Amino acid sequence: MTHTIGWDHGLLAVDRFGGRLGPVLFVLPDGRQVAPLAVAPWFSEKVDLSLTPLFHRLRGEWPCVPFGKDVSHGYSASQEWDVLEASDSRIRLAIAYPDAHPIRRLERIIRPLPDRPAIDLELIIDTREDCRLPVGLHPTLGAGPWFIDLPPETSVATPNSIIAPIASVPTSDGAFIDARHFPPDVPTEELLQVLEANGRVGLINKGEGYRLDLTWNEAHFPSLLLWISHRGLMMPPWNGRTTMLGVEPVCSAFDLGTTVAQGDNPIKDRGIATTLAFRAGETFRTQYRLAAQPIQ
Template sequence: MNDTNRTAEGVERPETAARRAWHLAWDFGSAEVQALGGMLGPVSLRLDDERELDIMHVAPWASTTGAASLPGLLRRMRGEWPCVPFGRTDDPGPLPPGWQRAHAGDDGWMHGYAANHRWSCVSATPHRVHLAIDYPADSAIARIERVIAVDPRAAALDISLSIVSRRPSRLPLGLHPTFRIPATPGRVQVVLGEHAGIHSYPTAAPGAVSRLLPDMRSRALSAMAGVDGALDLSQLPLTMPTEELMQVRALAAAGKAPPFALRYLDYDACVGLWWDTVQLPDLMLWISNGGRINFPWMSRHLAIGAEPVNSLFDLGRVARAPAGHPLADRLGVALHPEAPWRTRYRIAAWPNATPPTR
């Protein structure tokens, strides 16, 4: 971008809002934020003078010719983005006894309008990007804004989200950080804080292989209830293809440790995710391990989504759990036009020998 696109203070002018991506760069890393979906990624964080770690996932089909026909969410899928409202809008298929289908409402976009359309730039510098998107006039949501800012003292990004409503509503909400998983089996460890159990998805994902028993509660990611016995999902990637969706209930952090972290063994480093666990009490885990066979996945997709939510899996818009189900009360966030709903979260990397910072 040439200097005529910035003010004297270095802030990007509003008329440059149509550009496709904005770049962040500081002593501890670099990152890209694209207009489509407002998605963050790729992100490279500097661990020390000799090591950098690419942490955010970029779909292998992104920018290919075949991707042009995909929905906006998938076309250049990468990294992290907000889901307002969170979840799917299609038919979930057969559900367990006691579960009920629900009407998806007036928004037919999977993971919300914002995840499938281009955002506008309010302002941008090499250290901070402020994006916004207006929703259709018939939506309960009027506008969403998000700010992605570097931490000038650390290998970390601080992100804020603001939702402005037209009318009162309660919607399932979530964030969608998706992290890179290298190809070598077992070289990434998933670390969770204290929680009240991990629930497997209640139905089968179309075109996907799952190895978990549906609608089951397990005590630990290392001992999930699988169709062939206990399945360890705490070390990734796995040696066999699978596609798993789980919800970690009431996840909490201890001290400065994040509620969710990945330990990259080949880099002797960790990546952590902090968020407000009162606003978004659960974490939906999406382990994509070559288990989706249809285009564009083609059994080649490796990633882990760590998605803070107030939602019933990604089913809050299309299904209801039985009254006694442990996730039946995950009905979403109450939104009001009188005051925007706001949240903040943080993504950071650090060498194993160094404690994490918030």
Template sequence: MTGSWRLAWDHGSAEVQSLGAMLGPLSLRIGDERELEIMHVAPWAGMTRSSSLPGIMRRLRGEWPCLPFGCTEPPQGLPAAWRTHAPEDSWNHGYAANHHWRCVSATGQRIHLAIDYPPGSPIEHMEREITADPHAPAVDVVLRVWARRPARVPAGLHPTFRLPPAAGRVRVVLGPHDGIHSYPAQPAGAVSRLLSDTRSASLDRLAGIDGPVDLAHLPLGAPAEELLQVRAVGGTGTDAPFALHYLDYDACVGLWWDTAQLPDLLLWVSNGGRIHFPWMSNHLALGAEPVNSIFDLGRVATAPAGHPLADRLGIAISPEAPWETRYRIAAWPQTSPTTSE
């Protein structure tokens, strides 16, 4: 059954659609006067031409789970030491991201959805619960994965945050990490300003084609499409491993997740760097994706043994018990403590 369901509570409101079980829009209320729309909604959603797009793209928005995570075609120009192989299926970012979920139960404070996977998949079915925090501008999410057979599956969550049009008005804040790795190939059909297959220590001084690139302040003033993996990122105390400071709102948004299960953060900076439909050179969004995967390549490529991300092989699932993870998205005024990079 197709449809959508709404959350509404004293500190915010949200919508969850059946396609991909995508959460978005999500509005969080900070105090009496500030209401922050934090989740991205693609501008082509609802356009006539969007009906021809793959399921994941048709009404792209907000946050959703991706299992198995990653693309189904290897990019051109991977370094010679990388080996490519065919994926087990043809669904970019997994079957669940491209199909409709069914509603198990729904109230104004909690939505519980489920989806069955095709018979050949090692995943039998998945469920996800999205709950509004009655005491805060926050939502809590639980994802459970039931397996048909033991397998190791590249896994990722896919929160995609809204960026305003004015350059540099959102500051990206990371917790402690072991370095930031650029994509090992140039993105197809897109403008990239980073040197491929490099490691940088800080988000504000990434190794760029024309010198250091600052991706800690978004949007950029020039078109770009970038994919980066932050290795072994973590929070400090109660601080989030990832946060955004919306400067024009004096507000922050944080993402907490189990970094033992999903140790890295994939950053997708979509900054008007793709010209073809549906992107049309005007797509602005920031994906902040907790992953156990090597970029989005775990289904189609294997890194050389010496690569710092070569051990990111995915989560272990088994019929003996469901795999479960929990995560949280919350907002707070800037006067509260934030994370440090």
């Protein structure tokens, strides 16, 4: 079920279920070892797959095609992928979509960089018919603490259409929080969409003295969704015990699903795409990178 690659600067694992990357261990130039990606606290527990298959062995990073809670983050997120190649240098996986789906097939290539603690990832989408779909990438970090290295005036949106600077996001009780700091002071479950994220974000872990840089193609994914999950979900298997930070490049309107993303919405009204256009018979490719480095 799991395939691994070890190299001079780390160790990575890939689970066939969901094609998920994780856990990942990076070895920094000073010899320290860090593991930024989340592993759910119920990872080794039995989960009822008839309820929400997405939660099964939840960990790390995976693609969401299409992206949205109405489609459980895409067919591929809750199915077994086929392993096409598992060598010392890369892992290739693929999954065929149901015949009635406009997407025909996904392929995923995961390749560590031999000279540094970094991983290159590629997502390839083959399309069966013309369509417009929300799509996302889903890196999920552990408890941290993390500082999201974005300018304080960076605009974010919330599902109730408030537009605010990330350093001063209004809460339901009339207070303001600096959403660049994770985890928050109180249990909560929040989604914030960073508008025009420019294809990069740094995640600083001051406690362990390193940063994780995520870079991607901003033309494909103009926004960055921040999923702030801090002991706010009480239903099984979350049970009020889970702290995760989703740092998700998306072309979507939050995770509200295909219908909202394809229609009029506050993100689209600002001139920011919320769906990608696919044409029958064409192949879409996008690349992104996770890289770690020490900080002073």
